[in-house]
Amino acid sequence: MxxxxxxxxxxxxxxxxxxxxxxxxxxxxxxxxxxxxxxxxxxTPEHIKQAAIDALAAGFTRYTPVAGIPELRQAICASLAARGVTYEPADIVVSCGAKHSLYNAMQVLLNAGDEVILSAPYWVSYYEQVKLAGGVPVVVTTGPDTGFKLTPGLLEAAITPRTRLLILNSPCNPTGAVYSREELAALAEVIVARDLIVISDEIYAALLYDGLTHTSIASLAPEVKERTILIDGVSKTYAMTGWRIGYAAAPRPVAKAMTDLQSHSTSNPTSIAQKAAVAALTGSQExxxxxxxxxxxxxxxxxxxxxxxxxxxxxxxxxxxxxxxxxxxxxxxxxxxxxxxxxxxxxxxxxxxxxxxxxxxxxxxxxxxxxxxxxxxxxxxxxxxxxxxxxxxxxx
Known part of the structure; x- marks a missing residue:
């Protein structure tokens, strides 16, 4: 066959x-x-597991809204507000892991031949997901001299008339590199000037060392936020890899398109895992x-x-x-x-x-x-x- x-x-x-x-x-x-x-x-912390057990006991085992239950989407909005970026529940799409959220975003944003800039070293699935959406990965190599981080000069040099999208990942898998607010602001100037879309993968945002703090590029300015699809989830932060709950926060038309796409693929994420994610985001962070x-x-x-x-x-x-x-x-x-x-x-x-x-x-x-x-x-x-x-x- x-x-x-x-x-x-x-x-x-x-x-x-x-x-x-x-x-x-x-x-x-x-x-x-x-x-x-x-x-x-x-x-997985006990209070999170208990929330799932309680959901099972209550019979919370049926379909939910495709983009996630309202209380989870609200909890995500509250969590993102702590990063200095404001979203409404209608801007949130909960999916079966952050990887699924990334896939959905690329499927609704890319047309055949659109170029996507990847800063190497990059997470392995970015490259394949770009290809699956008909896009063309454009790899920009970074090294220890820049701390494995993309610079405005490197970004500008990679842009062509077919460039549609940039994928940023901070903290980064595989290097652990963390972009400072100043570094993101410098990239944002190029992004806005060249009218690019940004997928900001922030799945490791809670895992920072040496007193570093996380900055979401979406928090820098309204004109940056309107070009950003923020990706996160509960897998890494709460030791919930198998629960498969990730999410995207995006401009409303993009969020709707991702929801519509998901309605024809996985439908909603697992009902009880969503209840567990609510407990993760709203409960103790100890x-x-x-x-x-x-x-x-x-x-x-x-x-x-x-x-x-x-x-x-x-x-x-x-x-x-x-x-x-x-x-x-x-x-x-x-x-x-x-x-x-x-x-x-x-x-x-x-x-x-x-x-x-x-x-x-x-x-x-x-x-x-x-x-x-x-x-x-x-x-x-x-x-x-x-x-x-x-x-x-x-x-x-």
């Missing part, structure tokens, strides 16, 4: 594929250190701060450990829960008779020979790097660092 061209052109998510391989190895009794998954290892502090300690440890390894360099991430070490000095060296030529070679050797799961930088449009998630225990981090040291020491 012949597949549609758009299906044949899809590349599977490398992060999920590596995570699945690592979990399959664990299921067979292999002691894998899994640095591949962007998934908090904490349990668990969020506890997790944030723990992630910061883990970041400090894995960063220090990586920097001690010969041939590895690493920028300090300001948010999210990833490190993105430079491994270019390992290329050309031999591991058990085989020359390491790229990040995939390194990641494959680490998984197969040392049972350490990492994601090669090429998945994020960036050689020569690896992505390691520190959303795992300190014991696992220590064990993983020991195995990484053994690998690097063995290189010829």
């Amino acid at each position: 012949q597949l549609a061209q758009r299906a044949a052109g899809i590349s599977p998510s490398p992060t999920l594929a590596i995570d699945a391989q690592a979990k399959a190895m664990k299921a067979k009794g292999v002691k894998v250190i899994n640095f591949s998954a962007g998934e908090p290892d904490f349990g 668990a969020v701060e506890m997790m944030r502090r723990e992630f910061e300690q883990r970041r400090n440890r894995i960063l220090a450990g990586l920097r001690e390894l010969p041939g590895i360099e690493c920028n300090q991430p300001g948010g999210a829960f990833y490190v993105f070490p430079y491994i270019g000095k390992l290329f050309g060296r031999k591991f058990r008779g085989r020359v390491l030529g790229n990040s995939t070679d390194v990641a494959t050797a680490l998984l197969n020979e040392f049972q350490v799961a990492v994601v090669p930088g090429v998945a994020f449009g960036a050689e020569p790097y690896l992505r390691l998630s520190y959303a795992t225990s300190m014991d696992q981090i220590e064990a993983g660092l020991e195995r990484l040291r053994a690998f690097v020491t063995e290189l010829e």
Whole structure:
């Protein structure tokens, strides 16, 4: 049976594929250190789980409004107001995870041939979702010299008459880079002047370190907000990855189009998960701060450990829960008779020979790097660092 061209052109998510391989190895009794998954290892806070249990007991198991129940959309508005940006419930579309929200946004915004600027390193699904919507990904490479952040000059140089959209991600997956208010304001000048649309992926907004604060580009000015689709969700902040609740806050016509599209695909998100999300957003935030502090300690440890390894360099991430070490000095060296030529070679050797799961930088449009998630225990981090040291020491 012949597949549609758009299906044949899809590349599977490398992060999920590596995570699945690592979990399959664990299921067979292999002691894998899994640095591949962007998934908090904490349990969902009890009051959030209880809200779902209460919803079940109350029989809240039927269809809901496509864009989400009113109390959840109102809770999202209140949460965003704390970021300095005001929305009404009609501007909010709740979907089956932030990834689903991103997909919906690109489907309703892009026409065939529209160009979308991606700042590399970029999250793996942006590229594929742009292609699925008929768009053309335009990759702008950034590096340690700019803190892995897009600059106004780089943005301006990438714009063509076909440019439609820019995707921003702060804090960033995979680098942990955080844009300051001043940096966003400088980008916004170009965005407004060139009449671009911005998708602002803010899923890691609550996970910031070193006293950094989050700025949403939509909060800068009305003319910026009217060009912005803000994406967020409860997965990372509240350890609710499997609950699948994300949302978009968008100009009213875009929100309506996304709702209409969703009505013909998934309909509403899961009813009881929506009730749990209300509890997450409106209840105590103590668990969020506890997790944030723990992630910061883990970041400090894995960063220090990586920097001690010969041939590895690493920028300090300001948010999210990833490190993105430079491994270019390992290329050309031999591991058990085989020359390491790229990040995939390194990641494959680490998984197969040392049972350490990492994601090669090429998945994020960036050689020569690896992505390691520190959303795992300190014991696992220590064990993983020991195995990484053994690998690097063995290189010829």
